[in-house]
Amino acid sequence: MSTGPGADSAPAPQPHDDTRTAALPRTAPARPKGGTFSSLRIRNYRLFATGQVVSNTGTWMQRIAQDWLVLSLTGSSAAVGITTALQFLPMLLFGLYGGVIADRCPKRRLLVFTQGAMGLTGLALAVLTLSGHVQVWHVYLTALALGLVTVVDNPARQAFVVEMVGPDDLRNAVSLNSANFQSARLVGPAVAGVLITAVGSGWAFLLNGLSFVAPIVGLLLMRTSELHEADTAPRAKGQLREGLRYVAGRPDLIWPIILVGFIGTFGFNFPIWLTAFVDDVFHAGAGTYGLFNTLLAVGSLAGALLSARRRATRQRVLIGAALVFGLLEITAALAPAFWVFVLLLVPIGMCGLTINVTANSGIQLGTDAAMRGRVMSLYMMVFVGGTPLGAPLVGWITDAYGARVGFLAGGAVSLLAATGVGLALARAGDLRLKVDLRRGRTLVSFVPRQKPGEGEGEAPGERLTVA
Known part of the structure; x- marks a missing residue:
């Protein structure tokens, strides 16, 4: 769902210049600009997006089926938490090394390998489940394997987007990728629920494994002559430290990454808060929990499509969205009525998605091509890898002090982080x-x-x- 500077690097901007774009040679023919779906005019990106919508739907199917299978095998919610932690922990521990690999290798070929490996994990779990031999440690192992592959796949996929569409359409493509993911989030769990009820979890795993054929075929059918050239970093010692020094010396990169880290770790723990609100505050059932998640997904999808219409990537949009996101979470935590809480979930989803798209595209455009994999791996490490650290703390606060206090704490941290980063960027500029x-x-x-x-x-x- 994404390097030392090369010889063709653009001069480093002043810290307050947040509209900088990376200097990449243009090889694709000129075409009209603008529009919510402008990136889909590019054949290579159409192939990529089509493959991703299929595999993303399968991934959401597997997430639901995997959690249900673990719960069925153990009867333990803690076991479900262990499965999730195993899947995200590799990104926290090894995410930066994945960025080094992504910078060294041609990203299209690397993605063919990683997408194939992810498909094999689904097929392996399908065989074990359908044959009746599955045990909980099998699920743990496949979750860990999937997490390890994601360490390389994530930065390579993030960085490959600009090679398909170029800097002018990067923001639009990142927004459409998010819309793609959120659309699959609406469809995948529903299909998984039908499959689990009708024929069992194994068939959901099988369809997920087969779904990776679509992105692999799309990658193989791409016209390499129409890709935007990007340097690969030669193998050398100290590339990991070089990437960290590069980001540390760039306020326009390090502060947005810090902001995303705080919000991803403390502000995006919706499974914890929403289940607590359903059970402890509104005393409802699984249908209400499904409604909450659907409204968040609808808001995220709307936010992605709105972001796709904006041509510029500005840090003020990032800070503004983060401030509003924190305020909305605090307001939702104090919502006096069910309908108020429900209505607030849509704009919360919109702001959360705007933060992700704006930070993602801004960081990519502000990064030299030969460093992009390492920078995006750091971005994904703090955004996704913070979950195993933040979720237990947020869960403890929610259990100890109630759903409202837990949600309010997450919003307060997001609001304070947005304020602090906004002031830091202003000072740097x-x-x-x-x-x-x-x-x-x-x-x-x-x-x-x-x-x-x-x-x-x-x-x-x-x-x-x-x-």
Whole structure:
């Protein structure tokens, strides 16, 4: 669902210049720009997106069937948690090494291998389940194997997007990838529920394994002459440290990654909060839990499509979405009625998706091609890998103090992180906060600090609006 700088690197921007795009040679023919689905005009991306919608649907089917199988085998919710931790833990431990591999290898060929390996894990679990020999340790093992493959697949897939569409359409393609994933999130669990009830979990695993044929075929059918050239990093010592130093020296990269890390670790623990609200606050059943997840997915899908319409990637959008996200979570935690809580889930999903798309596309566009795999692996490591760390803490707070306090704590951390990162970016860009109450003027904005001898006005284009 994504490097030292090369010889063709663009000059490093000033920290407040958040519209920087990577310098990549254009090899594809020119075509009209704009539109929510502009990336789909590109044949290679159409093949990629088609394969992903099939495999994403299968992945969501397997997630539901896997959790149900573990629960059926053990009767333990803790065992389900162990399965989830095993699947995400490799990203936390080895995510940066996956980025090094992604930078060294041609990404299309690497993805053929990783997608094939992910399909094999589904097929192996299908054979064990359908034959009646499956045990819980088999599920643990396949979850761990899938997590290890994802360590390489994730940064390679993230970084390959810009090779298919180029920098001009990157934001649109990232948004459509998210819309693709959220659409599968609406369909996959429903299909899995029907299959589990009718014929058992094994068939869901089988269909998931077979679903990876679609992205592999799509990758093999791509026209390599139409891909945008990207440098690969030669094998050398110290590439992992080189990637970390590169990010540490770039405020426009490190602060958005820190923000995404805080929100991913503490603000995205919806399974914990929603189950607690269903059980402890609203005293409802599984149908209500399904409704909550559906509304979040609808909001995320709407957020992805809205993001696809925006051509520019701006850090003020990231900070603004994170601030609103935190405020909405706090408001939902204090919601006095069921219908208020339900209505707030849609904009929460929209803001959460906007954070992800804006950070993802902004970081990719601001990164030199030869470093993109390592930078995106760090991004995914803090965004996804924080789950095994944050979920137990958030779960403990929710169990000890109630669903409302747990949800409020997650929103408060997100709000504080957005405020802190916004101020840090403003400081790095030598900007100051300006409030203008005059009619027709922007209410709140960041403008360059006035230097001695300069006038009060600012030149057109200098203002960085944040609200």
